Amino acid sequence: MNGVHDMGGMQGMGPIVYEENEPVFHSDWEGRVYALTRVLRAGGGKWNIDAGRHELELLPPAEYLRMSYYERWVARLPIQVLKTGFATQAEIQSGTPAPGSTKTTPQLTAEMVPAMIVRRASTRRDARVSPRFKVGQRVRARNIHPSGHTRLPRYARGKLGAVVQDRGVFVFPDTNAHFLGEKPQHLYSVRFAARELWGEQASPRDSVYIDMWDDYLERA
Amino acid sequence: MDPTRRGFLKAAVTAAGAAATTPDLAHAQDQDHGHDHQAVPSDLTLRVKALESLLVEKGLVDRAALDAVVDTYETKIGPRNGARVVARAWVDPAYKKRLLADPTAAIAELGYAGGQGEDMVVLENAPKVHNLVVCTLCSCYPWPVLGLPPVWYKSAPYRSRAVIDPRGVLREFGLELDGDVEVRVWDSTAEIRYLVLPERPAGSENMSEEALAALVTRDSMVGVKKVTLAREGARA
Numbered sequence: 001m002n003g004v005h006d007m008g009g010m011q012g013m014g015p016i017v018y019e020e021n022e023p024v025f026h027s028d029w030e031g032r033v034y035a036l037t038r039v040l041r042a043g044g045g046k047w048n049i050d051a052g053r054h055e056l057e058l059l060p061p062a063e064y065l066r067m068s069y070y071e072r073w074v075a076r077l078p079i080q081v082l083k084t085g086f087a088t089q090a091e092i093q094s095g096t097p098a099p100g101s102t103k104t105t106p107q108l109t110a111e112m113v114p115a116m117i118v119r120r121a122s123t124r125r126d127a128r129v130s131p132r133f134k135v136g137q138r139v140r141a142r143n144i145h146p147s148g149h150t151r152l153p154r155y156a157r158g159k160l161g162a163v164v165q166d167r168g169v170f171v172f173p174d175t176n177a178h179f180l181g182e183k184p185q186h187l188y189s190v191r192f193a194a195r196e197l198w199g200e201q202a203s204p205r206d207s208v209y210i211d212m213w214d215d216y217l218e219r220a
Numbered sequence: 221m222d223p224t225r226r227g228f229l230k231a232a233v234t235a236a237g238a239a240a241t242t243p244d245l246a247h248a249q250d251q252d253h254g255h256d257h258q259a260v261p262s263d264l265t266l267r268v269k270a271l272e273s274l275l276v277e278k279g280l281v282d283r284a285a286l287d288a289v290v291d292t293y294e295t296k297i298g299p300r301n302g303a304r305v306v307a308r309a310w311v312d313p314a315y316k317k318r319l320l321a322d323p324t325a326a327i328a329e330l331g332y333a334g335g336q337g338e339d340m341v342v343l344e345n346a347p348k349v350h351n352l353v354v355c356t357l358c359s360c361y362p363w364p365v366l367g368l369p370p371v372w373y374k375s376a377p378y379r380s381r382a383v384i385d386p387r388g389v390l391r392e393f394g395l396e397l398d399g400d401v402e403v404r405v406w407d408s409t410a411e412i413r414y415l416v417l418p419e420r421p422a423g424s425e426n427m428s429e430e431a432l433a434a435l436v437t438r439d440s441m442v443g444v445k446k447v448t449l450a451r452e453g454a455r456a
Contacts, residue, residue: 007380009356009383013375016378025294027265036272039289056358087278092274095271097278106285113288117289118364124411205402206404208383209407210407
C-alpha cells in the first residue's frame with residue numbers, strides 16, 4: 001500500500017536525532033512489548049513476519065508518524081492477540097480472562113528462550129522455481145500500486161536497474177502477509193543508479209541496491 | 221513537547237549516562253520537534269502491563285521467559301558481536317574469505333545466529349567504495365550481530381533520506397566522502413540482512429584482535445561512520 005511507512009525519498013522529516021550511549025530499551029514497557037511480541041509469535045498461531053509488518057502499515061498515517069517505534073508495537077500487540085485468537089476483544093478490554101476460561105500452559109519457558117533466539121527461521125525455500133531473470137540483465141521495476149502489503153518501495157517503481165545477484169528462492173511477502181500462500185520465487189539484488197532514481201541532483205557514481213522478487217520486475 | 225515527556229526523556233538520557241555531544245547531529249535530549257515521542261509513558265506502561273497480565277493469566281506467556289528475552293537483548297546480543305566478526309576478518313584472511321562467500325555460516329562460527337540474521341550479506345568497504353544500510357519500509361536490522369537498532373535508524377529522517385541523499389546523511393554523522401568515492405546504499409526490503417565490513421584503520425597494524433574489536437563501532441557496521449583509532453565517546 002502507498003502508506004507513510006514507505007519513506008524512501010521523502011523530504012522534510014527533520015534532522016537525524018542521535019543519542020549517545022543509547023540504552024537498548026528506554027523504558028521497561030519497551031522491553032516488555034518487544035518480549036511479548038517475540039514470545040507470542042514463537043507460540044505460533046495465524047501470524048507471520050509479513051502480516052506483522054502490514055499491521056503496522058495499517059496504523060492511521062498521522063498516528064504512525066507520531067508514534068515511536070515501540071509505541072507502534074504496543075498498538076499492534078492487541079490486534080495480533082485478537083487475530084491469532086489468543087484472547088477475545090472483551091478480555092483485552094477488561095484485562096482479565098473471561099470467567100470460566102481454561103488456563104493453558106505456556107509453550108515457551110525461560111529455559112527455551114536461548115534456543116528460540118538463535119533458531120534459524122529463514123524465509124528461504126527449497127522450492128524448485130525457475131528464475132525469470134539472470135545476473136547482469138537489465139530490468140525494470142514494475143509500476144504497480146497494490147493496496148495490500150508490498151516490499152516494492154514507491155521510489156523504485158518504473159525505474160531501470162540491473163540484476164547483480166540472484167539470492168535464491170524466498171517467501172513472497174505480498175501474498176504471505178495476507179495468508180494467501182508463500183508463493184516462493186527468486187529474489188534478486190538489483191542495482192539502481194542514483195541518477196535513475198533521483199535525477200541530476202544525485203552523484204553519477206552512487207547507486208541504491210534493492211532486494212526484489214521476480215513479481216516486482218519486468219524485462220527492460 | 222509536554223513537560224512530562226521532557227522529564228522522561230531527560231531521565232532516560234541521564235540513566236543511560238549520556239553526556240557527550242556531537243556537533244553535527246541533533247540530540248535526543250534537546251529535540252523539540254516531537255515526531256517520535258509524544259504519548260504519556262505512564263499510559264504505555266499501563267497498557268503493556270494490562271496485556272502482559274492478561275496473557276500470563278491465560279497461561280499464554282511465562283513471565284520468566286519475557287525476562288529472559290529482555291535480558292538477552294540488554295546484555296548478551298549487541299554490536300560487540302559484530303565487532304568481533306569484523307576484527308576476526310581483519311586479522312584472519314581465510315576467515316574474511318569465508319565471511320564474504322558465506323556470511324551466515326562464517327558469522328555462526330563465532331556463535332552468532334538467529335532471528336533477523338538468518339540470511340546475512342557482508343558489504344566490504346574499500347578506499348573508493350562506501351556501503352550504507354537502511355530499511356526505508358520499516359526498520360530491518362541484523363539483530364544477531366548488532367542487537368536491536370538505535371532510535372535514529374528507525375526514525376523517519378534516516379529512513380527517508382538515506383536513499384535520496386546518502387552523502388548528506390553521512391555528513392550529518394561527520395563523514396565527508398570525496399567525490400570519487402562510490403556510495404552504495406542497501407535498502408533492506410527483503411529478509412536479507414546486511415553488515416558493513418569497515419576498513420581497518422591505518423596505524424592499527426600491530427593491534428591484537430581483541431583491541432581491534434574494541435575499535436569497531438555499531439555505526440561503522442551500519443555504514444554511517446568509519447572506524448578510527450581514537451574511539452569517540454563510549455561504545456556505540
